[in-house]
Amino acid sequence: MHLLDIKNLTIELPTENGVIRAVDKVNLSLKEGEVHALVGESGSGKSLIAKAIVGVLNKRWRVTADRMHWQGVDLMRLPPEKRRKLVSQDIAMIYQEPSRSLDPTAKIFEQVSESIPEESLSGNFLVRRQLRKKRVKALLHKVGIKDDKRVADSYPHELSEGICQKVMIAMAIARNPKLLIADEPTTALESTTRAQVFRLLKSLNQLKNMSVLMISHELEEITTWSHAMHVLYCGQMVEAGPTEKVFNAPLHPYTQALVKSLPDYAQGLAHKESFYALKGTIPPLQHLPIGCRLGPRCPQAQKQCVVTPKQKKSHGHTFACHFPLLKEDKKCNPS
Amino acid sequence: MQPILKVQSLHKTYHVRVGLLKRKNIPVLTDISFCLGKGETIAVIGETGAGKSTLAKLLAGAEQAETGQILLNGTTIEDDGVRQDHCRHIRMIFQDPTRSLNPGLTIGEILDDCLSYNTELTHKQRDKKIAHVLIRVGLLEEHYHYYPHMFSGGQLQRVALARALILDPKVLVLDEALSSLDPSVRAQTVNLLLALQKETGLSYVLITHHLSLVKHMSDSLLVLNKGKVVEYGKTAQVFAQPKSKVMKRLLNV
Numbered sequence: 173m174h175l176l177d178i179k180n181l182t183i184e185l186p187t188e189n190g191v192i193r194a195v196d197k198v199n200l201s202l203k204e205g206e207v208h209a210l211v212g213e214s215g216s217g218k219s220l221i222a223k224a225i226v227g228v229l230n231k232r233w234r235v236t237a238d239r240m241h242w243q244g245v246d247l248m249r250l251p252p253e254k255r256r257k258l259v260s261q262d263i264a265m266i267y268q269e270p271s272r273s274l275d276p277t278a279k280i281f282e283q284v285s286e287s288i289p290e291e292s293l294s295g296n297f298l299v300r301r302q303l304r305k306k307r308v309k310a311l312l313h314k315v316g317i318k319d320d321k322r323v324a325d326s327y328p329h330e331l332s333e334g335i336c337q338k339v340m341i342a343m344a345i346a347r348n349p350k351l352l353i354a355d356e357p358t359t360a361l362e363s364t365t366r367a368q369v370f371r372l373l374k375s376l377n378q379l380k381n382m383s384v385l386m387i388s389h390e391l392e393e394i395t396t397w398s399h400a401m402h403v404l405y406c407g408q409m410v411e412a413g414p415t416e417k418v419f420n421a422p423l424h425p426y427t428q429a430l431v432k433s434l435p436d437y438a439q440g441l442a443h444k445e446s447f448y449a450l451k452g453t454i455p456p457l458q459h460l461p462i463g464c465r466l467g468p469r470c471p472q473a474q475k476q477c478v479v480t481p482k483q484k485k486s487h488g489h490t491f492a493c494h495f496p497l498l499k500e501d502k503k504c505n506p507s
Numbered sequence: 508m509q510p511i512l513k514v515q516s517l518h519k520t521y522h523v524r525v526g527l528l529k530r531k532n533i534p535v536l537t538d539i540s541f542c543l544g545k546g547e548t549i550a551v552i553g554e555t556g557a558g559k560s561t562l563a564k565l566l567a568g569a570e571q572a573e574t575g576q577i578l579l580n581g582t583t584i585e586d587d588g589v590r591q592d593h594c595r596h597i598r599m600i601f602q603d604p605t606r607s608l609n610p611g612l613t614i615g616e617i618l619d620d621c622l623s624y625n626t627e628l629t630h631k632q633r634d635k636k637i638a639h640v641l642i643r644v645g646l647l648e649e650h651y652h653y654y655p656h657m658f659s660g661g662q663l664q665r666v667a668l669a670r671a672l673i674l675d676p677k678v679l680v681l682d683e684a685l686s687s688l689d690p691s692v693r694a695q696t697v698n699l700l701l702a703l704q705k706e707t708g709l710s711y712v713l714i715t716h717h718l719s720l721v722k723h724m725s726d727s728l729l730v731l732n733k734g735k736v737v738e739y740g741k742t743a744q745v746f747a748q749p750k751s752k753v754m755k756r757l758l759n760v
Binding site for chain 2: 213214332334364389390391392429430433434435443444445446447448449450453454456
């Protein structure tokens with residue numbers, strides 16, 4: 173059974189000049205123990221989707237979905253109280269800017285110990301206190317913080333961004349969640365600690381069977397260990413499927429451009445030669461083009477592209493494009 | 508060939524007050540020396556706290572070094588912390604373009620300030636130069652009247668680049684200037700930088716933790732650890748045969 177099953181998730185923002193559709197009919201499903209990656213550039217609505225799943229979006233946003241099932245329970249139809257309880261039990265999220273998401277008025281020890289579930293501790297008042305101290309220490313060690321005493325005794329503003337990020341991760345895994353949503357968890361970290369965090373998430377995924385929904389705009393970091401990949405552009409799901417397929421044989425021009433813009437994977441590129449890059453920039457939300465939103469930047473755009481392409485599926489590989497790539501190759505090789 | 512930028516045994520120490528009377532000296536950079544030829548790129552990598560950003564500030568003249576010399580084209584421009592010419596030939600681009608541009612001024616005014624404080628050009632000549640530089644970084648002349656909030660992140664980085672280029676510098680310091688950009692925008696910016704280097708023979712000091720970008724863009728590589736140079740050589744060679752522990756650790760991950 174699917175752990176998380178979302179169909180036609182739409183997130184809109186009503187404004188004076190009409191409704192802005194920030195996320196347009198996105199499908200996403202996740203099985204237990206799977207690692208999914210949600211890739212897209214800034215403004216593509218990745219964080220909005222994550223927040224909509226957890227249910228912490230601002231009231232101004234209008235969220236609609238045909239279904240949003242968590243282990244068979246429709247989250248959209250639950251009363252807010254029940255939904256919050258369910259979500260807090262099983263889903264944890266790492267937010268984007270750690271130093272802003274932590275409470276500035278409380279010490280790290282208090283914040284981490286708050287996230288440890290009460291029912292996991294037993295014994296009387298004093299024993300529980302000791303246990304909690306131990307757990308906090310263990311959690312901080314787990315995410316690679318060596319001087320736990322100093323960190324636990326300081327406020328968020330006294331710590332570097334990287335350490336705050338690690339504290340956020342420690343708080344997220346304190347409950348042993350079934351699903352961890354990581355919204356750009358490694359942007360503030362340098363490469364060595366970044367690898368550490370990935371190793372940690374990977375081991376949690378393998379040992380505790382925790383599913384991970386990784387959100388990132390860096391393709392190369394996540395391709396090595398995610399099972400499936402979803403590529404977003406301006407709120408539209410352009411391509412989704414098993415990572416290897418999407419990465420090695422992209423069907424959508426946008427995915428192809430993303431892959432080709434990576435220096436390591438653009439094969440046969442000489443030193444200091446220019447990369448393949450799409451023209452133009454990401455349109456702002458107020459001026460989204462109609463139809464396929466990549467249209468104005470797409471090298472293969474034609475007249476039909478003013479109509480929103482339907483999602484097509486073949487061998488578990490979904491894409492939304494009128495003129496997918498690699499079509500002719502099949503005709504050339506009749507077997 | 509004479510190097511365009513030569514740095515000789517640069518030292519930098521921060522003084523921190525401890526208690527009432529005591530002072531503590533924290534050495535940030537010790538004995539940094541390197542050369543940079545015309546049209547070449549040197550990449551500086553290292554972990555956080557290795558002194559990369561301090562080196563960038565020293566080069567750009569935002570801070571003074573304790574001892575050591577910086578030579579530009581054979582003439583000394585900084586000797587033991589005394590700087591001769593300020594911010595003309597070595598320019599810097601910062602990490603976050605949204606925060607490094609004045610939100611209260613139009614793009615034209617930002618660029619005009621650079622010129623009016625540093626050159627003797629007349630009003631007309633300045634306007635001409637601004638228009639020229641805007642087109643060179645891939646923007647339009649009309650962007651003169653725009654404010655920074657009207658641009659996207661990638662375009663703002665182009666504005667920052669225009670501000671750096673407008674004084675015709677010889678060396679550009681990029682302090683994590685590419686890491687905050689989205690992949691496709693980053694590819695565009697890298698293309699622009701490489702094209703500029705080919706056309707005008709500009710030299711770059713690239714500070715980043717993006718190793719694949721270092722491999723692609725740089726000619727030589729400087730690895731810092733705790734303020735010391737642990738490895739310095741041609742990029743390809745360092746990547747093929749890393750000698751220091753730090754570089755090996757960076758490559759292994």
